[in-house]
Amino acid sequence: MTTGSTVQGLRSPAMRHVLTHLITPLLMCLGMGLAYLGAFAAPSPHHLPVAVVGTTAEVKVFAQTVQDKAGNALDVRTVPDRQTAADELMARDISGAYIPGAHPEVLVAAAGSDTSATVVEQIFTPVAAAQGAPLTITDLAPTAHGDPTGQALFFLLVAVSIGSYASVAVLGGVGGSLPMKLRALLVVGTSFVVSLLGALFAGPLFHLVSHGLWGVWAMSWLYSAGILFVGVGLHTFLKRWTTLGVMVLFVMLNFTSSGGIYEPALQNGFFGSLHAFWNGAGYLEGNRDLVYFHSHGLPRGIWTLAIWLVVGLAVTTIAGVVERCRAAAASDAALSDGVASGAVVSDTVALPVLAGATAVDAATVLRTAAPVGADKRQAGAAERAVRAERAEQVEEDVEEEVEEAVGV
Numbered sequence: 001m002t003t004g005s006t007v008q009g010l011r012s013p014a015m016r017h018v019l020t021h022l023i024t025p026l027l028m029c030l031g032m033g034l035a036y037l038g039a040f041a042a043p044s045p046h047h048l049p050v051a052v053v054g055t056t057a058e059v060k061v062f063a064q065t066v067q068d069k070a071g072n073a074l075d076v077r078t079v080p081d082r083q084t085a086a087d088e089l090m091a092r093d094i095s096g097a098y099i100p101g102a103h104p105e106v107l108v109a110a111a112g113s114d115t116s117a118t119v120v121e122q123i124f125t126p127v128a129a130a131q132g133a134p135l136t137i138t139d140l141a142p143t144a145h146g147d148p149t150g151q152a153l154f155f156l157l158v159a160v161s162i163g164s165y166a167s168v169a170v171l172g173g174v175g176g177s178l179p180m181k182l183r184a185l186l187v188v189g190t191s192f193v194v195s196l197l198g199a200l201f202a203g204p205l206f207h208l209v210s211h212g213l214w215g216v217w218a219m220s221w222l223y224s225a226g227i228l229f230v231g232v233g234l235h236t237f238l239k240r241w242t243t244l245g246v247m248v249l250f251v252m253l254n255f256t257s258s259g260g261i262y263e264p265a266l267q268n269g270f271f272g273s274l275h276a277f278w279n280g281a282g283y284l285e286g287n288r289d290l291v292y293f294h295s296h297g298l299p300r301g302i303w304t305l306a307i308w309l310v311v312g313l314a315v316t317t318i319a320g321v322v323e324r325c326r327a328a329a330a331s332d333a334a335l336s337d338g339v340a341s342g343a344v345v346s347d348t349v350a351l352p353v354l355a356g357a358t359a360v361d362a363a364t365v366l367r368t369a370a371p372v373g374a375d376k377r378q379a380g381a382a383e384r385a386v387r388a389e390r391a392e393q394v395e396e397d398v399e400e401e402v403e404e405a406v407g408v
Helices: 003-010 013-040 058-072 082-092 115-130 152-172 180-205 213-252 267-273 279-292 298-354 357-405
Strands: 048-053 074-079 096-099 105-108 136-139
Touching: 003 298, 013 105, 013 213, 048 058, 048 082, 048 267, 058 180, 058 213, 082 105, 105 115, 105 357, 152 180, 152 213, 152 267, 152 279, 180 213, 180 298, 213 279, 213 298, 279 298
Parallel strands: 048 074, 048 096, 105 136
Antiparallel strands: 096 105
16 A cells, blocks of 8 residues: 555545544543542542440540541541431441440441441451450341342442433434434333333342332332433434433443442542432432331432433423424425525526517427426436435444444
8 A cells, every 4th residue: 555545545534434433432431431430449438427326424535536536537426325326327327336345346237338337347346456355247237138249239220221321322313213202202111121121130030139129110210211311312412422421421420429339428529429419329329228228218319310300301302392493494494495496497498488489489498498307307316315325324323323332
């Protein structure tokens, strides 16, 4: 291959097409690195709430000593008795409690966050060792037998999320020619199927939950529908960049702030703050509250998912209005072009007659009109060819978008 042909190849439309599509995976690499490493690379406690059980002056001095040594890493409080500590732990107001005495005990709830429970154990184990007493670890919220690590609900979140945002490329891209109302119905149906798969994973297949399976299914449907409505609505505006957009919303910022690996108190402030209102956190914490914590914080999780669904419905509604406006404008433009083309042909034929042409001149006009009609047919054929080429290009873009989404 000569230098000239190489340079020509680098400047070709095909090369520009490839380089343009490489932008998406490179941005995904950048975003995933920033999100996952920023959220998970260096976990450390930030105001992790723990309790010390007791009302004596000695206990209060001990609690203050622990607070002074820990600084901003812990928020240490005292509670009067073991039952109060257990109630606050099950209400998820604290991450653990230490009961000093001749037989020291640590209360944790591994189902809320196994990593936080481990941190609490690491904090108080040296204290008990210094007293020369064995430390008893009591888990008040053990996970189901199908979830020994306490992370299975997080992986269920991942599965439902992938099924949802990957479907966006199909419904928004391949289904882009369908009316928005029909796409909305497909969103409802697709999210229903995804939620059934989620319930199948959580129950019969892997036994991730011991009860509350219907609630897990309902929250899966609510969560999936919210993702799909947001994604399908955004597709009207983002087009082939939709895959990157939904990845930012429902992977990079979603998984990292859900609390599935580390709860907010072990993350930096950015991801910890997202946990308060992001849909993945609402889904995961809602399921945890339902299955392990007597539905204590369940309403908050449901409200979070409901708000995201409302946002998705709003985005989809706006997208439908925009698409109708675009279609109306395109139709008016096509009609205007058609009227203008017809007027040119009509004037070409009628002008000699209006100028007082003889019968011979009229015959001449009729003969010259034939090429004009042929030119019009040739123009129509060219226009159809251009439309076919554009449709083929759109189909290629849709296929690439689906491949990107499924590949991710």
